[in-house]
Each structure stands twice: as structure tokens, then as C-alpha cells.
Amino acid sequence: MAATLKAGFFFQTKPGGHSLPRIKPFRFKPPMATLATVPTVGLSETFSKLKRQGKVAFIPYITAGDPDLSTTAQALKVLDSCGSDIIELGVPYSDPLADGPVIQAAATRSLAKGINFDKIIAMLKDVIPQLSCPIALFSYYNPILKRGIETFMTTLKDAGIHGLVVPDVPLEETEILRKEAVNNNVELVLLTTPTTPIPRMKAIVEASEGFVYLVSSVGVTGARTSVSDKVQSLLHEIKEATSKPVAVGFGISKPEHVKQVAEWGADGVIVGSAMVKVLGEAKSPEEGLKELENFTKSLKIALL
Amino acid sequence: MAGNNLQSTISVHGRTLYPTCKLLNSSKMLGFSLQSRTDRGLIVCSAVGHNTLNSDELGLRNPTRTSEILELIDQGEKTLANSGKFGRFGGIFVPETLITCLKKLEVEFNWVLHDPQFQEELSIALKDYVGRETPLYFAERLTNYYRNKNGEGPEIYLKREDLTHGGAHKINNAMAQAMLAKRMGRKSIVAATGAGQHGVATAAACAKLGLDCTIFMGSIDMQRQSSNVLLMEHTGAQVKSVAGTFKDATSEAIRSCVGNLQGSYYLAGTAVGPHPCPSMVREFQTVIGKETRKQAMEKWSGKPDVLVACVGSGSNALGLFHEFIRDEDVRLIGVEAAGYGIDSGKHSATLAKGEVGVYHGAMSYLLQDDEGQIIGPHSIGVGLEYPGVSPELSFLKDIGRAEFYSITDEEALEAYTRLCRLEGIFPALEAAHALAYLEKLCPTLASGTKVVVNCSGRGDKDAGTVFKYQHKMEGEQEQSE
Numbered sequence: 001m002a003a004t005l006k007a008g009f010f011f012q013t014k015p016g017g018h019s020l021p022r023i024k025p026f027r028f029k030p031p032m033a034t035l036a037t038v039p040t041v042g043l044s045e046t047f048s049k050l051k052r053q054g055k056v057a058f059i060p061y062i063t064a065g066d067p068d069l070s071t072t073a074q075a076l077k078v079l080d081s082c083g084s085d086i087i088e089l090g091v092p093y094s095d096p097l098a099d100g101p102v103i104q105a106a107a108t109r110s111l112a113k114g115i116n117f118d119k120i121i122a123m124l125k126d127v128i129p130q131l132s133c134p135i136a137l138f139s140y141y142n143p144i145l146k147r148g149i150e151t152f153m154t155t156l157k158d159a160g161i162h163g164l165v166v167p168d169v170p171l172e173e174t175e176i177l178r179k180e181a182v183n184n185n186v187e188l189v190l191l192t193t194p195t196t197p198i199p200r201m202k203a204i205v206e207a208s209e210g211f212v213y214l215v216s217s218v219g220v221t222g223a224r225t226s227v228s229d230k231v232q233s234l235l236h237e238i239k240e241a242t243s244k245p246v247a248v249g250f251g252i253s254k255p256e257h258v259k260q261v262a263e264w265g266a267d268g269v270i271v272g273s274a275m276v277k278v279l280g281e282a283k284s285p286e287e288g289l290k291e292l293e294n295f296t297k298s299l300k301i302a303l304l
Numbered sequence: 305m306a307g308n309n310l311q312s313t314i315s316v317h318g319r320t321l322y323p324t325c326k327l328l329n330s331s332k333m334l335g336f337s338l339q340s341r342t343d344r345g346l347i348v349c350s351a352v353g354h355n356t357l358n359s360d361e362l363g364l365r366n367p368t369r370t371s372e373i374l375e376l377i378d379q380g381e382k383t384l385a386n387s388g389k390f391g392r393f394g395g396i397f398v399p400e401t402l403i404t405c406l407k408k409l410e411v412e413f414n415w416v417l418h419d420p421q422f423q424e425e426l427s428i429a430l431k432d433y434v435g436r437e438t439p440l441y442f443a444e445r446l447t448n449y450y451r452n453k454n455g456e457g458p459e460i461y462l463k464r465e466d467l468t469h470g471g472a473h474k475i476n477n478a479m480a481q482a483m484l485a486k487r488m489g490r491k492s493i494v495a496a497t498g499a500g501q502h503g504v505a506t507a508a509a510c511a512k513l514g515l516d517c518t519i520f521m522g523s524i525d526m527q528r529q530s531s532n533v534l535l536m537e538h539t540g541a542q543v544k545s546v547a548g549t550f551k552d553a554t555s556e557a558i559r560s561c562v563g564n565l566q567g568s569y570y571l572a573g574t575a576v577g578p579h580p581c582p583s584m585v586r587e588f589q590t591v592i593g594k595e596t597r598k599q600a601m602e603k604w605s606g607k608p609d610v611l612v613a614c615v616g617s618g619s620n621a622l623g624l625f626h627e628f629i630r631d632e633d634v635r636l637i638g639v640e641a642a643g644y645g646i647d648s649g650k651h652s653a654t655l656a657k658g659e660v661g662v663y664h665g666a667m668s669y670l671l672q673d674d675e676g677q678i679i680g681p682h683s684i685g686v687g688l689e690y691p692g693v694s695p696e697l698s699f700l701k702d703i704g705r706a707e708f709y710s711i712t713d714e715e716a717l718e719a720y721t722r723l724c725r726l727e728g729i730f731p732a733l734e735a736a737h738a739l740a741y742l743e744k745l746c747p748t749l750a751s752g753t754k755v756v757v758n759c760s761g762r763g764d765k766d767a768g769t770v771f772k773y774q775h776k777m778e779g780e781q782e783q784s785e
Contacts, residue, residue: 095555095678
């Protein structure tokens with residue numbers, strides 16, 4: 001079904017016995033060359049692949065447009081080349097209820113520069129073919145509603161975005177989102193938290209696509225000094241309920257955190273505010289990108 | 305006489321149970337009998353006062369003809385019970401972290417609604433601390449002002465919520481919720497305020513109940529309504545400044561609560577937010593409407609014909625309207641803030657100009673741009689500045705039960721002065737919007753129509769603003785002469 005291009009190698013994945021027509025080999029082209037559509041694997045497949053390799057996914061998050069859109073484009077490439085397995089890209093929103101001061105500030109800066117959804121999509125259409133890892137979009141619900149859920153999902157599909165996280169939609173309201181997401185091959189990731197009772201958690205993990213997002217602490221996004229050890233028991237409970245991959249996010253900001261969460265059994269680790277801070281609060285975009293690279297590498301090492 | 309410590313251990317933590325509670329409606333035990341009605345399948349009783357009329361006596365509860373609107377209202381109540389929505393509006397659109405906490409809150413709220421002990425303590429607080437019942441005042445000179453050449457015109461009554469403790473209707477809800485929070489074992493209360501009235505009401509209620517209080521207020525609002533900031537601080541509340549206005553303060557208050565769900569309680573000041581907040585606030589404010597019905601019966605042996613209230617997010621409007629939504633012969637008129645003008649882009653007329661979306665946890669009309677980003681509104685009535693509106697009001701608009709109009713800053717400022725001169729009453733600029741609409745409304749009404757306007761707050765806080773405006777007007781007039 002999906003054909004992937006990684007550093008010039010060309011192989012087919014064929015689930016279910018359907019075989020692809022034999023494609024004539026072509027000359028090796030460097031990854032930066034524009035190929036019309038280069039579908040990367042989706043979120044679930046990424047996790048399956050990593051699991052076979054015994055690895056834990058590293059999932060950074062950055063806010064689009066902070067400090068500016070071209071830096072975001074560069075940052076996506078940097079994160080990809082440093083070995084990120086999935087990248088979460090946040091769409092700035094005027095009233096981000098789930099976000100702490102770092103991501104709020106990034107959204108405010110980005111919006112002040114005149115960022116909008118169309119610009120982000122245009123950038124992604126350009127950059128995604130150059131990336132080897134899939135992108136998941138992070139957006140609040142109102143901008144999605146305003147566009148129209150169907151239109152929104154189609155736009156995501158056309159841009160090559162594989163996943164979506166919407167933090168302010170409860171399970172009960174996700175039905176229509178899930179339907180449109182499935183129609184467009186977008187995996188809708190749902191969140192479960194330490195306050196979610198087990199029966200509800202089971203319903204959430206059943207419905208979640210791509211992976212299950214485990215929020216590590218009761219609160220908004222933002223770096224914390226340590227990761228609560230409740231995460232260990234929560235991971236255990238979730239893994240009893242599902243075989244879907246589980247990634248832990250909120251508050252993770254240091255290599256020690258990343259290592260700890262991986263040891264506890266997470267399939268993926270999400271780092272958000274710490275990344276946004278490094279990139280957005282640097283003295284210049286170039287410096288920000290450099291620091292982002294160093295920071296990402298230090299976190300990735302913790303997963304080895 | 306039951307006078308137990310409110311910090312009772314009856315609270316549901318960790319399990320979502322429907323409590324089995326025998327309704328003790330014994331006049332002997334309580335000293336008076338509580339009015340009860342069935343609402344959403346639960347027996348609801350609320351203590352308004354000793355002489356609450358049985359609405360069955362008024363023949364109002366079981367109309368022989370169920371009109372389309374009443375059917376829609378019935379459907380609305382069903383969806384509310386099932387999914388926290390008024391038709392398609394409302395709901396719970398919050399991060400997953402808050403879901404369980406809100407569900408527990410709903411259970412607690414339903415409990416206190418039919419707990420006679422809570423209702424009795426609330427009734428005492430409303431009477432002795434808040435100063436209820438508030439008068440339904442016949443504004444004679446205002447009525448005369450609106451008479452035409454033949455001496456015909458409607459009769460204008462003012463529901464004097466400005467005479468409550470704190471100076472606005474906000475205290476009805478703040479008191480009840482603070483009591484609820486204390487009963488739930490919460491130690492600290494968090495609230496957001498625009499004009500400062502809800503902040504003052506919450507701070508006062510917390511001082512009375514011995515709870516910690518943190519109020520988030522927009523930095524711009526803190527400057528505009530500085531007297532209220534001082535009052536809050538005097539009660540011992542901590543006032544935290546948030547860059548922006550009320551909508552930003554609300555977002556920040558919710559975020560701070562998310563981080564401390566066990567200990568803190570977010571006290572919603574108005575009928576917006578995720579379910580059960582809009583219903584809770586409306587339920588605690590509905591004492592306004594209940595009193596009005598009773599007072600109307602006493603004064604003229606009938607019902608009001610038209611109810612007028614200003615609409616920021618909807619708490620005072622719903623407080624007055626909700627009691628009468630099934631009375632189809634009572635017109636419900638909400639007046640929003642048109643700011644510099646409804647087409648100026650600088651207003652707060654959500655129901656007039658907004659589109660349906662999700663904001664602060666609920667689906668409702670809201671002022672948003674083409675991207676779905678939330679627009680910061682404007683009004684001279686700071687308490688009306690909110691880009692959203694109550695989902696229940698959105699529902700009433702959609703089904704055609706309530707009408708909504710808007711009034712500019714200038715018209716509101718004139719109405720302020722008019723009431724001061726004609727009745728010696730200082731209305732809050734927010735309430736002045738409702739009063740300003742009388743200019744357009746009265747000429748259209750038959751003589752003798754009974755109009756009740758909710759004077760939702762007093763305007764001491766606005767005296768300076770009005771003064772500056774008058775001086776500016778005089779200055780401009782002199783220049784043109």
C-alpha cells in the first residue's frame with residue numbers, strides 16, 4: 001500500500017498480499033529533490049516499525065510560526081534529521097486552554113506575525129515531501145469547526161499530514177471528527193489523563209487512532225522538575241487495556257525524564273514546551289535552530 | 305432549626321452516584337414549606353421566601369395547548385439531562401483532564417438542588433447577607449417620560465438587583481457556589497471577573513465562609529474598574545492581573561484550576577463554560593425571576609408582559625427570564641452591547657453578529673474571525689465585554705423564544721444619566737444598556753403594558769466614566785458653537 005522513500009532506498013510494504021506493479025528503477029536522487037508526493041508511513045506504522053526494532057519513539061512538538069514560518073520549516077527538517085520519529089506541529093490559537101505560559105507565548109507571537117492556517121498548510125505541502133517522519137497536527141476545536149470538519153480533514157490529507165490531536169474535544173464529541181479523519185487517512189489521537197477513570201480510559205484507548213496520548217500530569221503544558229511516578233502505573237493500566245502504542249507528554253523537558261518514561265514502558269515520549277522555549281526564546285532564529293538541534297540530540301541519546 | 309456546619313461530609317468523591325434523598329418537605333421542621341417542581345427528572349426545590357406562591361395556583365404549569373416553542377423547550381431540557389446541551393448548544397468541550405471533575409460537580413450540584421438543608425442555609429444567606437428580596441420598583445417618572453401625547457404608554461418597573469450586597473446580581477450565584485464549594489471540601493476559590501462585580505461578590509462570599517480567594521482580572525479592566533479591585537483586596541482576596549481583558553482572565557483562571565483540581569474550585573460568574581456551569585449559574589440566579597413573578601402578582605395580580613435585561617454572557621438575563629420561558633405571553637428581550645456601533649467591529653454583540661463555535665468549554669454563538677480565532681470585544685459596559693454568550697441564550701434565540709437587540713456606548717451613557725435624573729437611581733452601565741432600549745421599545749407597546757427591566761447592578765463604579773463622557777460631549781458642543 002504505502003511506498004516510502006528513505007535516503008534513496010525504495011521498498012514496498014504489502015499487507016494482505018496485494019502486490020504492487022513492478023516499478024522501473026530510477027536514478028538515485030538526493031532527498032532534497034522535489035518529488036510530487038512522497039507518502040511517509042502513518043503514525044501506527046511508525047510505531048510498529050520502532051517496536052520491531054525495540055525502540056521508543058521520540059516525538060517533539062513545536063508551534064507553527066514561532067519565531068516565523070520559514071524558521072518552522074527549517075526546524076521541521078532539523079528535527080527530522082536528528083532522528084525524530086513523529087513531529088507534532090501546533091496551530092496557534094488565541095485562547096489555548098490546555099497550554100501553559102511557554103506555548104501560550106509562542107502562539108501569541110506567532111499570531112501577532114499574521115500566521116494563519118492556509119500559510120501553515122502551504123508551508124507543509126512544501127516541506128513534508130522532504131521529511132522522512134510523519135507529521136501530526138495539534139489544533140484546538142474552534143478553528144476546525146469554523147473551517148468545517150470535512151474540509152479541514154481533506155486539507156490535511158492533501159498536505160500529507162498523517163495525524164491530528166485536538167485537546168479540547170471530549171470523547172463524546174469525537175464521533176464526527178473520527179469519521180471524517182478515517183475518510184481522509186488521518187489518525188485522530190485521543191488523550192487520556194491521570195484523572196480519567198479506568199472505564200472511560202478504556203473507551204478512549206479503544207477509539208484512539210495512531211497512538212494513545214497519555215498526559216503525564218494534572219495541569220497544563222509546561223516543563224516540570226520531574227515526571228510524576230503515577231505515570232508508571234497509568235502506563236501499566238493502559239497497556240492492560242490495549243495493545244496500541246502509548247506516548248507520554250506534558251512536562252517532559254530533560255534527558256533524564258525521557259529515559260525514565262521510556263524505562264517505565266512508554267512506546268513514545270513527547271517533548272513540547274522545552275522545544276518551543278529553546279526555539280522561540282533564542283536570540284536569533286539561526287541560534288534557535290542550532291540550540292534546537294543540540295537539545296534534540298541530547299534527548300534522543302537518552303533513548304538509546 | 306437546622307443550623308449545621310455547612311462542611312458536611314455528604315460529598316461524592318471518587319464515585320459518581322446518584323444520591324437517594326428523601327425530600328423533607330415538612331413545614332413543621334423547616335418553618336415553611338419549600339416549593340418543589342420536577343425538573344429534568346429530579347425533584348427540584350428552592351427556597352425563595354416564606355410566601356412563595358404555588359405556581360399551580362396560578363394555573364401556569366400545565367397549559368392545555370403545547371405550542372411548538374414549548375415542545376422545543378421540552379426537548380432542550382431532555383438534551384440537557386442527557387448530554388449537557390441545550391439543543392445543539394452547550395456541552396463539555398474541555399481538555400480530558402477536567403472531564404471527571406466536571407461530572408462530579410454536576411452530581412454535587414444536583415444534590416444541593418434538592419437538599420433542604422442547603423436550600424435553607426442559602427435562603428438565610430440570600431435574605432440576611434445578600435439583602436433579598438430585592439424590590440420591584442415602579443419607576444413613575446420614567447414611565448411618564450415614555451408616555452405619548454395622549455398620556456398612553458407602558459408601565460416601567462425596575463427589578464432592583466442593584467440593591468443587593470456588593471451592588472450587583474452576581475452575589476446570588478457567588479454565594480451559592482461558594483457554599484457548594486465549601487460543602488465539597490474545597491479550600492480555595494478561583495474566579496475571573498470583568499467589571500469586578502463578580503470578583504467582589506466572590507471575595508465577599510469567601511470572606512464570609514472562610515475560604516481562600518484568588519481573582520483573575522484583565523489588566524485593562526483593573527484600570528477601568530479600580531474601585532472594585534480595592535474592595536476585593538480589602539476582603540483578603542488575591543487579585544492577579546492577566547494581560548488583556550475578561551476573556552483572557554477566564555482562560556487563565558481555568559488553567560490555574562486545572563493544575564489543582566482537588567483543592568481549588570473554579571467559581572463561574574456567568575452562564576458560560578462547560579456543563580454544568582451554565583445550568584448552575586442560571587439556577588442560582590433564577591431567584592430573580594421567581595421573586596419577580598411573586599411581586600408582579602402582588603402588585604397587579606398578573607404577570608409581567610415584557611422582560612428586558614442586558615446581555616453580556618447572560619447571567620442576569622437568564623436569572624430574570626428562565627422562570628418565564630414557558631409563559632409564552634411574556635416577551636423576553638435581551639440587549640447586547642453594540643459598542644461603537646454594530647458594524648464598527650468594536651462591539652460585544654455576540655448573538656447579533658457571532659457565529660456558532662466552541663469557546664471556553666461550550667458550543668455557543670461567539671465573535672470569531674475567519675480563522676476561528678476569538679475576537680476581543682468592546683463595550684463601555686465592561687461587564688458586557690465577552691466574545692461568547694450563554695449556550696442557553698443561544699438556544700432561546702434559535703428557537704425564537706427570546707429576542708435580542710443591541711445598544712451603543714453612547715445610548716447607554718445617555719440612559720445612565722436619564723435614570724439618575726428621573727429616578728435618582730444610578731444604574732451600572734451594563735444595566736443602562738437595557739434601560740436604553742426602552743427608547744425604542746416603549747413607543748411600540750400598548751398602553752398599560754407591564755415592562756420589567758432588570759437593573760442588574762449599581763453604577764457608582766461608572767460615575768467617573770460617565771462624567772468624562774459628558775465633559776467630552778460638552779466640550780465638543782462648545783467647539784461647534
